[in-house]
Amino acid sequence: MPHKISGFAPHDHTSCIHSALQAAENACAERGAQFTPVRRRVLEILLESHRALGAYDVLARLTTEGLGSKPPVAYRALGFLVEQGFAHRIERLNAFVACTHPGATHDPAFMICRACHKVAEAETAPSVLTDAIGDSGFSIEQTVIEAEGLCPACQEGHA
Amino acid sequence: MPHKISGFAPHDHTSCIHSALQAAENACAERGAQFTPVRRRVLEILLESHRALGAYDVLARLTTEGLGSKPPVAYRALGFLVEQGFAHRIERLNAFVACTHPGATHDPAFMICRACHKVAEAETAPSVLTDAIGDSGFSIEQTVIEAEGLCPACQEGHA
């Protein structure tokens, strides 16, 4: 079964950013969550690239822009975005990436390119893990599925 | 397809420890790697429970035993054990767990119980991730597959 994958393929990035922001704004309105300037700006920063940024990278940006200078400011905004499903935490990198499937069901798999550091997101069938684990009686609440390797573009560079 | 799962089920833990140590010793002998006292002791510490320990937890134990007191001592030993496949790093927890399938092919999935903090390990079919990701052209080199939830015993406690 093919899955929607985003992050590596060339695309209209401006509209990619715009639609993600729009989706976040709409979702916040629906849920009564506040899409404040710091939260919005942090999402914009993540959206600039399909790469994972550390909390302190984000914080540095906020600081130059006068939006906050202490770690909790960045961690709170990132925590909010993750809670709302607008961003994801990449455990392998201790870093955060904007969600490229806003609105979709969420417990995605990530592909992390070790060369260009882009991160792509793939929807997974809910069964991906239950196939491996299901017969153990363990009840899954959250999953972390991350693969590290080379994206298509970087494979060519190494060929 | 069922997979070997270990960590939650009751078992003879003494022999579990013993066989893991034996396997590590044999593997080192074969590979010409040195199974030094610190490395052995760290593996023993991890083997005491099927739980993930932070590097500093391990270090604290080493310190009380006079085997080293500075972070690099613990990180080096843990790094060695992971390299050799005698232990695994659990990204979600920034912690380390003894391997329960020593010798087997290795890129396992982990189940982390949020109640009792035990960690079980399941062999995964190599296809688990390629099913989700395969058609993207991404070449996988390493994977992180971790599920958080409740182990069978802890589910009963909550019922």
Place this chain on the structure above:
DNA sequence: ACTGGTGATGTTATAACATAACAAGATGCC
């Protein structure tokens, strides 16, 4: 307008995790 609740932000301080860089010892080989 005042009061009090709620949620967001500001700030201090510190906890927790990790490694770079260099010194010193152990081992084995020639």
Place this chain on the structure above:
DNA sequence: GGCATCTTGTTATGTTATAACATCACCAGT
């Protein structure tokens, strides 16, 4: 002995993350 290699010891620092408390902005009820 002299050299190479691997391991361990140590200092110092870098990186990631959160607890705790103060303040502010907003809104609803009176």
